[in-house]
Amino acid sequence: MGCDGGTIPKRHELVKGPKKVEKVDKNAELLAKWKFCALSQERLRRPIVSCELGRLYNKDVVIEYLLDKSAERPNADAVAHIRGTKDIKELNLTDNPEWEGERRNAKGDIYEDIHxxxxxxxxxxxxxxxKHRFCYLQTCGCVFSERALKEVKTEICHKCGDPFEDDNIIVLNGTKExxxxxxxxxxxxxAKAKTKKSKKTKAAESESTPAASKGAAKPPPADTAGRSSMLNGDGSSQSAVAGPSGSSSSSKSSKSSTSSATKRSIQDLEEKSEAxxxxxxxxxxAKRSKDQMSNWVTHTPYHF
Incomplete structure (x- = not known):
């Protein structure tokens, strides 16, 4: 069977075979990782930060994401593990003197080396x-090539002099493994940071509980102790709980009771004389009747 114009279709035009697997261009992949932000896909510009997985971001883009996580972003999975500014580190990078960037003249045909x-x-x-493996130090943020760390083995940063350990080295844009x-x-x-925080909180609680228990174990004041003992009718318990202040108060009360007793019974004593x-x-x-009592008179009476 033919089409208009007498053309005869061939087999590969009618029968669709399996789709070819599209291969990712390595040069494009390298450009996307090392020259563009992993979140916004914009060109990297200072200040540049990196996460604990070794991905590169523009700092302002990450801060915008942390301020508003509800906004829809195409590459939100790349920053899902970032909880705050403590999870990122600003990189201390060394500029390449041969890279012109935007300073070069774009007029005319100029060869641009993408590498x-x-x-x-x-x-x-x-x-x-x-093309070369790079890594940065979590302590200071300085960036070095892996070759430099292997050839010049030291426990001090080559650029700023801060000490570091092997656990502080993070590879930039590493493989999946x-x-x-x-x-x-x-x-x-x-997880270690969480356990440390929980231990600190437990220690603080344990320190606060003994202080509270000491405050609760303090004896009640003398007044309350005396009142409770008077209600219970136990004078010995008052002296034992109240201490010296309780004993002084009990002695005062006993003196007043004896004095009142003597005043009331002074007339009944036969030993004392009438005088x-x-x-x-x-x-x-000393007792007088109402007739013997005089009315109140002022010294300067006024009559109106």
């Missing part, structure tokens, strides 16, 4: 373009 890196290793001088290993290390560090008894107001001579 030219914006930054280099300060020790060996290798370009940070994806390396990313999984770094993710496991990240989870271990976070002595007449000195007190309780004597019969």
């Amino acid at each position: 030219r890196g914006m930054f280099i290793c300060p020790v060996v001088g290798l370009e940070m373009n994806g 390396e990313v999984e290993k770094q993710r496991e290390k990240m989870e271990e560090r976070r 002595f008894k007449s000195l007190f107001t309780t004597h019969s001579s």
